[in-house]
Amino acid sequence: MALKYSSITKKIIMALAGLFLISFLIVHLSINLLILKNDGREAFNLAAHFMVTNPLIQAMQWVLFGGFIIHILVGTVLQIQNWMARPTRYKVEGYSHTSFFSKFMIHTGAIILAFLVLHLINFFFRAKFGEMPEIMIGDKQYEDMGLLVIEKFKSLPYVLMYIFWLLFLGFHLDHAFHSALQSLGLNHNKYTPAAFGLSRALAILIAGGFILIPLIIYIS
Amino acid sequence: MDLTLKIWRQKNATSKGKFVTYKVTGISPNSSFLEMMDILNEGLVVKGEDPVAFDHDCREGICGACSMYINGRPHGPDKAITTCQLHMRKFKDGDTIVIEPWRARPFPVLKDLIVDRTAFDKIIQAGGYISVNTGGIPDANAIPIPRASAELSMDAAACIGCGACVAACKNASAMLFVSAKVSQFALLPQGKPEAAERVQAMVAEMDRLGFGNCTNTGACEAECPKEISISNIARMNREFLSAKVGAQIPKEQAGGF
Numbered sequence: 055m056a057l058k059y060s061s062i063t064k065k066i067i068m069a070l071a072g073l074f075l076i077s078f079l080i081v082h083l084s085i086n087l088l089i090l091k092n093d094g095r096e097a098f099n100l101a102a103h104f105m106v107t108n109p110l111i112q113a114m115q116w117v118l119f120g121g122f123i124i125h126i127l128v129g130t131v132l133q134i135q136n137w138m139a140r141p142t143r144y145k146v147e148g149y150s151h152t153s154f155f156s157k158f159m160i161h162t163g164a165i166i167l168a169f170l171v172l173h174l175i176n177f178f179f180r181a182k183f184g185e186m187p188e189i190m191i192g193d194k195q196y197e198d199m200g201l202l203v204i205e206k207f208k209s210l211p212y213v214l215m216y217i218f219w220l221l222f223l224g225f226h227l228d229h230a231f232h233s234a235l236q237s238l239g240l241n242h243n244k245y246t247p248a249a250f251g252l253s254r255a256l257a258i259l260i261a262g263g264f265i266l267i268p269l270i271i272y273i274s
Numbered sequence: 275m276d277l278t279l280k281i282w283r284q285k286n287a288t289s290k291g292k293f294v295t296y297k298v299t300g301i302s303p304n305s306s307f308l309e310m311m312d313i314l315n316e317g318l319v320v321k322g323e324d325p326v327a328f329d330h331d332c333r334e335g336i337c338g339a340c341s342m343y344i345n346g347r348p349h350g351p352d353k354a355i356t357t358c359q360l361h362m363r364k365f366k367d368g369d370t371i372v373i374e375p376w377r378a379r380p381f382p383v384l385k386d387l388i389v390d391r392t393a394f395d396k397i398i399q400a401g402g403y404i405s406v407n408t409g410g411i412p413d414a415n416a417i418p419i420p421r422a423s424a425e426l427s428m429d430a431a432a433c434i435g436c437g438a439c440v441a442a443c444k445n446a447s448a449m450l451f452v453s454a455k456v457s458q459f460a461l462l463p464q465g466k467p468e469a470a471e472r473v474q475a476m477v478a479e480m481d482r483l484g485f486g487n488c489t490n491t492g493a494c495e496a497e498c499p500k501e502i503s504i505s506n507i508a509r510m511n512r513e514f515l516s517a518k519v520g521a522q523i524p525k526e527q528a529g530g531f
């Protein structure tokens with residue numbers, strides 16, 4: 055199906071899915087940052103509990119899976135077509151002054167995907183189907199997701215691996231937001247430079263925010 | 275100036291081709307790049323060898339024929355110029371210069387540095403025109419046109435169809451060229467009646483010919499001799515999207531997404 059769509063339609067799908075994934079990252083990060091609060095993991099565990107029990111969030115979870123799958127499939131189709139469009143490569147590769155990370159979207163994307171699978175096994179499937187430690191908040195019993203996270207991030211190899219992964223997420227995001235706007239036809243001589251800045255800011259804030267978590271847990 | 279040239283030599287469209295190294299000596303820094311190529315070729319002819327075939331016509335930056343990928347950049351190391359406008363003073367004595375043809379599946383190499391750019395003509399034939407009856411010259415002021423639209427349209431119309439955008443793009447995408455041609459008409463009242471059909475037909479033809487997709491990298495804009503802006507690509511995407519979802523086109527004419 056993705057093969058039959060025109061180049062521009064594919065890019066528009068890519069952009070919409072990508073923007074949706076960015077919005078998901080922001081929600082995900084906001085919740086994760088709660089774990090840094092010094093309250094015996096209460097706020098984090100309550101938020102995690104809300105996320106796994108709220109029916110709307112549960113429904114959105116499938117939309118999110120769909121978003122990832124569409125983004126990955128269409129991105130792969132686009133990339134294969136792009137490689138096919140230049141069967142003979144240049145001896146001297148391009149020196150053109152351009153957006154650097156845009157040249158490596160498939161590579162940074164592939165790294166994100168590889169670690170995503172690992173990440174889902176570590177946390178998502180554990181929380182859904184595995185054995186979970188329990189914690190009392192008030193007079194009710196909750197699953198202690200926070201403990202799971204803290205245990206994982208006590209190991210240095212894990213922390214380093216996550217930081218490595220998140221750096222590549224940042225590289226992907228650097229060419230994400232402004233590129234999606236351009237794909238959707240939103241280009242303006244006044245606002246496009248700001249979109250570039252916002253794109254970089256999002257990359258630094260999102261990747262940086264996620265990196266802070268394993269880093270602080272490991273150090274303290 | 276004494277220079278070492280590494281040039282792609284290929285007998286014809288079906289032969290394999292390889293890089294051949296040549297030395298040229300006593301080149302004036304004031305000569306143009308194509309004059310340097312002429313001097314090389316004169317030497318080759320005197321030696322009884324086949325001269326390097328390259329496209330050129332106007333030699334003043336308006337025809338877009340002089341396609342050469344020089345040291346990793348279409349039209350070589352200078353901004354907003356074609357190869358014929360490139361001067362040897364941009365290089366240093368003793369430099370090695372690698373010269374390649376445009377590389378893209380829809381632009382097959384015909385001989386040495388000459389590629390077949392018929393693909394661009396096919397895209398134009400698909401919709402890069404307006405249908406009007408010829409006749410007397412219409413009154414220049416009969417149709418009012420906002421100044422900004424006229425300016426933007428003229429900027430887009432500066433495209434000379436050289437193909438540097440395709441050559442520079444890591445995806446060999448023709449989006450900058452097609453968007454310039456779509457924009458120059460879409461911005462003017464005369465182009466509006468056919469705008470929805472035009473953008474769909476030209477994009478479909480571009481895809482059919484096997485050009486790559488746009489990643490919004492901007493190499494095209496950086497290398498375009500006429501400094502066509504990628505804001506034209508955004509305009510084309512808007513035109514395309516609104517044609518697909520909004521235009522009043524008979525069902526049988528409307529293609530898929």
Ligand code: HEM
Pocket residue numbers: 065066068069070071072073075076079125126129130132133159160162163164166167226229230231233234235237238487488489490
């Ligand atoms: C949470 C994770 C992700 C986010 C927020 C994200 C976001 C984005 C955005 C906004 C774009 C720009 C779309 C455009 O130019 O119109 C993009 C492009 C791209 N993404 Fe992702 N992405 C993510 C994960 C992935 C993954 C896992 C892959 C795996 C293959 C991937 C592959 C690509 C590719 C190949 C492109 C460039 C497409 C092109 O223009 O040719 N992304 N991404």
Ligand code: SF4
Pocket residue numbers: 338432433434435436437438439440450451454494497498499500501502
């Ligand atoms: S857009 Fe620029 S680089 Fe592309 S064909 Fe036109 S003039 Fe050449």
Ligand code: FES
Pocket residue numbers: 329330331332333334335336337338339340356357358359
């Ligand atoms: S020969 Fe005409 S543009 Fe260079």
